[in-house]
Amino acid sequence: MKEIARICGVSRGTVDRVVNNRGKVKPETEKRILETICQLGYTKSILGRALSVKRCAPVIGIIMCSEGNPFFNDVLAGFDHAEAELRQYDATVMRRTMLGHDVSRQLALIDELAPQISALVIQPINDPQVEGRISALRDRGVPTVTVNTDLAHSTRCCYVGSDYESGGATAAALLELLTQGHGCVGVIGGVPTLMGHVARLEGFCKRLAQCEGLHIVAVANSMDDPLRAYGETRAMLALHPEIDAMFVVAAGCNEVCRAIIDAGREHTVRVVAYDDVPTTREMMRRGIIKAVVCQQPFEQGYRALRAAFNMILSGEMVSDERIIMENQIKIRENIL
Numbered sequence: 001m002k003e004i005a006r007i008c009g010v011s012r013g014t015v016d017r018v019v020n021n022r023g024k025v026k027p028e029t030e031k032r033i034l035e036t037i038c039q040l041g042y043t044k045s046i047l048g049r050a051l052s053v054k055r056c057a058p059v060i061g062i063i064m065c066s067e068g069n070p071f072f073n074d075v076l077a078g079f080d081h082a083e084a085e086l087r088q089y090d091a092t093v094m095r096r097t098m099l100g101h102d103v104s105r106q107l108a109l110i111d112e113l114a115p116q117i118s119a120l121v122i123q124p125i126n127d128p129q130v131e132g133r134i135s136a137l138r139d140r141g142v143p144t145v146t147v148n149t150d151l152a153h154s155t156r157c158c159y160v161g162s163d164y165e166s167g168g169a170t171a172a173a174l175l176e177l178l179t180q181g182h183g184c185v186g187v188i189g190g191v192p193t194l195m196g197h198v199a200r201l202e203g204f205c206k207r208l209a210q211c212e213g214l215h216i217v218a219v220a221n222s223m224d225d226p227l228r229a230y231g232e233t234r235a236m237l238a239l240h241p242e243i244d245a246m247f248v249v250a251a252g253c254n255e256v257c258r259a260i261i262d263a264g265r266e267h268t269v270r271v272v273a274y275d276d277v278p279t280t281r282e283m284m285r286r287g288i289i290k291a292v293v294c295q296q297p298f299e300q301g302y303r304a305l306r307a308a309f310n311m312i313l314s315g316e317m318v319s320d321e322r323i324i325m326e327n328q329i330k331i332r333e334n335i336l
Contacts (some may be wrong), residue, residue, distance in 0.1 A: 168203025233325025
């Protein structure tokens with residue numbers, strides 16, 4: 001307790017009152033102490049007592065649109081790591097994954113988990129009904145943490161992920177360097193109902209508009225469907241042979257590159273993409289993808305689950321907290 005007291009700037013007696021729920025501690029001080037206990041990874045003997053006194057058997061639900069997308073393997077690994085840490089506190093994690101971005105499916109998963117959970121971590125689809133479910137959870141005292149993509153106008157408590165607009169702007173700056181500021185750009189977008197994909201494209205377009213010699217000549221959405229990404233790319237290159245640079249906003253990058261190869265354009269089209277996954281690394285080694293913007297998926301999963309647990313522990317639902325992962329750039333020379 002001495003170390004916790006030192007970090008929080010309080011007396012050991014104050015820490016003892018929080019751990020044993022003896023009251024007479026300001027809510028903000030109690031929250032700070034409980035979060036410090038959690039962050040330091042103190043053993044069940046301390047944190048477990050705090051949870052049991054609060055009569056809290058934490059159950060955290062996770063809903064991810066992750067099936068079929070290798071990017072999310074690292075996000076799920078982050079969940080795994082956090083979940084292993086939380087087992088010592090008797091926390092339970094209930095995971096649900098879905099293929100694609102079907103609103104009705106996501107609503108059904110929320111409804112399934114809602115009666116059982118103390119907090120929710122979700123990669124949300126941008127839909128008023130999903131916002132409504134998040135509001136209903138908050139009204140019941142169940143906090144929601146959005147991960148990887150946000151629902152900023154909802155009543156979610158916290159967002160954990162990258163700054164998408166900044167990431168899109170970074171991709172545009174990379175293309176400017178690769179093309180020396182001159183060229184025709186094709187864009188393969190993602191899913192229009194995911195705010196992260198929308199913000200990423202907006203950031204890209206805003207930054208590219210500052211470069212007079214670069215022009216976007218075509219935009220198509222892959223809907224995170226590999227076959228669609230391939231088909232849209234082939235059609236785009238056939239209709240716009242002047243394209244000499246491409247930005248891949250989301251999933252389907254491998255298929256975009258395959259389409260470029262099959263069109264005989266691998267030596268004339270420079271690609272900037274997202275996410276350090278095995279398929280993008282392969283295409284970087286082949287020289288088709290010139291640079292990748294990475295968003296630290298492991299940290300996203302890990303910190304989202306810990307954020308949800310911290311809110312259960314403190315008993316306080318924050319408003320509009322944002323935990324932003326720094327965008328990273330990888331090129332062929334620094335990939336593993």
